[in-house]
Amino acid sequence: MKLLAIIEARTITGPAKNLLEFARLARGMGLDTEIATFVRGEESNLFVETARRDGTPVHTMPEAGRFDRAAIRELEALAGRARPDIVQTHAVKSHFLARLAGWPKLATWVAFHHGYTWPDFKVRLYNQLDRWSLRSAVKVLTVSRPFQEQLEAQGVRPERIEIVHNAIRADWGRTAREPGRGAALRTQWGIPLDRPVILIVGRLSREKDHVTLIEAVARLRPRFAPHVVVVGDGPERTRIEERVRALDMAGAVTLTGHQNSAEPFYGIADVAVLSSWSEGSPNALLEAMAAGVPVVSTAVGGVPEIVSNGESALLAPPGDPEPMAEAIGRMLGDSALAVRLAAHARQAILDRYTPEQRTRRLVEIYGRLA
Numbered sequence: 512m513k514l515l516a517i518i519e520a521r522t523i524t525g526p527a528k529n530l531l532e533f534a535r536l537a538r539g540m541g542l543d544t545e546i547a548t549f550v551r552g553e554e555s556n557l558f559v560e561t562a563r564r565d566g567t568p569v570h571t572m573p574e575a576g577r578f579d580r581a582a583i584r585e586l587e588a589l590a591g592r593a594r595p596d597i598v599q600t601h602a603v604k605s606h607f608l609a610r611l612a613g614w615p616k617l618a619t620w621v622a623f624h625h626g627y628t629w630p631d632f633k634v635r636l637y638n639q640l641d642r643w644s645l646r647s648a649v650k651v652l653t654v655s656r657p658f659q660e661q662l663e664a665q666g667v668r669p670e671r672i673e674i675v676h677n678a679i680r681a682d683w684g685r686t687a688r689e690p691g692r693g694a695a696l697r698t699q700w701g702i703p704l705d706r707p708v709i710l711i712v713g714r715l716s717r718e719k720d721h722v723t724l725i726e727a728v729a730r731l732r733p734r735f736a737p738h739v740v741v742v743g744d745g746p747e748r749t750r751i752e753e754r755v756r757a758l759d760m761a762g763a764v765t766l767t768g769h770q771n772s773a774e775p776f777y778g779i780a781d782v783a784v785l786s787s788w789s790e791g792s793p794n795a796l797l798e799a800m801a802a803g804v805p806v807v808s809t810a811v812g813g814v815p816e817i818v819s820n821g822e823s824a825l826l827a828p829p830g831d832p833e834p835m836a837e838a839i840g841r842m843l844g845d846s847a848l849a850v851r852l853a854a855h856a857r858q859a860i861l862d863r864y865t866p867e868q869r870t871r872r873l874v875e876i877y878g879r880l881a
Contacts, residue, residue, distance in 0.1 A: 512542045512881050515595035515618075517586070517605040519549050520558040523771065525794035526601050526625050527558050529677055529869075534567045536870040542877060547589055549574050549582060549604075557771065577604065586612040596881045597621055603637060606644035615647045619880045622648040626658055626791040626812070628716045642666060649880060652873075654792035655813025673876065676817065677792040678869035681861055684802025687778030696775055700765050706738040707843050710780035710804070712773045712795040713787075715745030720809075722747075722754045724786040726832035727839060729758045735843050737763070742776050744769040777802040782842045782849070788829045790814050797864055800856040805849040807838045817864070823856040 516534075520527040534544035546562055547570040554571065562569045570589055574582040586608055590598075598618045600609045606622050614620055622645055627638045642665045645651055651672050653659055659672050686692070697704055709728055713719050721741060728739050741751065741764065748766065755764045767776070773795075777783070783799035783806050790796075790812035799806045800818070808814050810826040818824035825838040842849045 512596045512877060513594070514542055514544045514597040514599055514877065515547060515589070515593050516544060516599040516601065517547045517609060518601040519604055521556040522558060522769070523561060525677065526623070528794065529866075530601070531562055531565055531567065532678070532680075532866045533870050533873060534562070535565050536866055537874055538566075540870065540874045542874050545570065545593055545595070547572060547586070547593075551575070583608055583612050586614070590614060590617045597877050599623060600648075601625065603627075603640050603644070606648070607640045610644045610647050615649075620648050621650045621652060621877070621880065624651055624653040624658060624662060626654070626789065628714065628718060650876065652876070655790075655816060657812050658791050675869060675872055675876075676813065676864060677794055677797060678864045678866045679794070679797040679801045679860060681801060681865055684774050684777045684798060684804075687775050688803055689778075692775075693779035696779055700740070700767065702738050702740065702765060702779070706736055706763075707781040708779050709737050709739045709839060710742070710776055710783045710799075711739070711786065712742045712776070712783070712798065713785075713793075714743050715741070715747040715751060717747055718787055718789045719747070720786045720788050720830065721751045723830055723832050723835060724784055725751065725754050725758065725760065725764065727786075727835035728763070729760060730832065730836040731840055731843070732760075732763065734840065737781075737839075737843065739764045740776055740780070741766045742770055742773045743767075773798065774802075777804050780804045782807055782839055784835075784839065785809060785814065786829070786835065787811055792817065797860065800853075800864075801860050803853050803857055805842050805853040806856060807835065807842060809835075818856060818859070821852075823852055823859055825852070 516530055545568040550571045550573055559569050572582050572585045595618050598614050598620045600606045601623045645667050651667050652675050654676055662672055663669055711724055728737055731737055783804045785796055785808040787809055792813045806824040808824055808826055809829040811829050820826040827834040827838045
């Protein structure tokens, strides 16, 4: 089989990482993958270079803006050149352009739904395009039961939807956790060696609710003096910085900005936190589980499908700093609990969430459809 994946990616985001891992592993299972991606004012970027280095062919489509007609014409032409058995699209823009280009008539179309970000009202309107686009897909793959319910509410027929969780290499982050590796990173970022580190990884957007985490950690300062490390960038950065200043926490919070890989930061983390209002199958959760870092998360989206409260993580309600502070405090104050939860979480990765398991599942689905 031949698959063509259409994705908008410039760096190695969660969906991009999973796509590249899938393309590499699927070669040995009888499926060849090519990727089409959009570029603006550049011939290449980190995502394109990484894919080509892995041996995956990439078609770059120059565009001047979000709905450039030239990109649509290029998609139409690409259908004739690539002649795929399966077309796989990722996110709202790729779904919309693929349907505009008539791809549902040219190949078996599978749409990957990763959820939505909510940075502003304009993007929320933009997300509504899926109500038109996804109804033409032969199969819509999503990453959690709440997302499945969301798709059904948008008019996607239930029998066309399947849930496929994200995955991560079982050895991911293990090197970063080796003794002695964290001191240099702490020094580089000005993080005191004697402070416990609370790590949060992800785009700085409203649905990730970093502010609630900052407020939760402020409650723990007298007892634990923790240091928060925020890896990622996005439109919420200014709001987060304002809250940090208001709580007089400037010396206890480090915002690293965008990093090509968050892996080294798991090497210094005592607790990894997801404070989101909404999640699908979060890569940051899987990263912490694989790296052996105990997790505190809000019980939203697909999180409770992956970890269980008190068994492999501690879960708290979203938007409330008090129970989140309590959960983080339990992790910091009870090392035996933290070790036990991290060990169970890592075993869950080995049992259910490796890239090999995910790739076999996808290849089986594509084989049925083709």
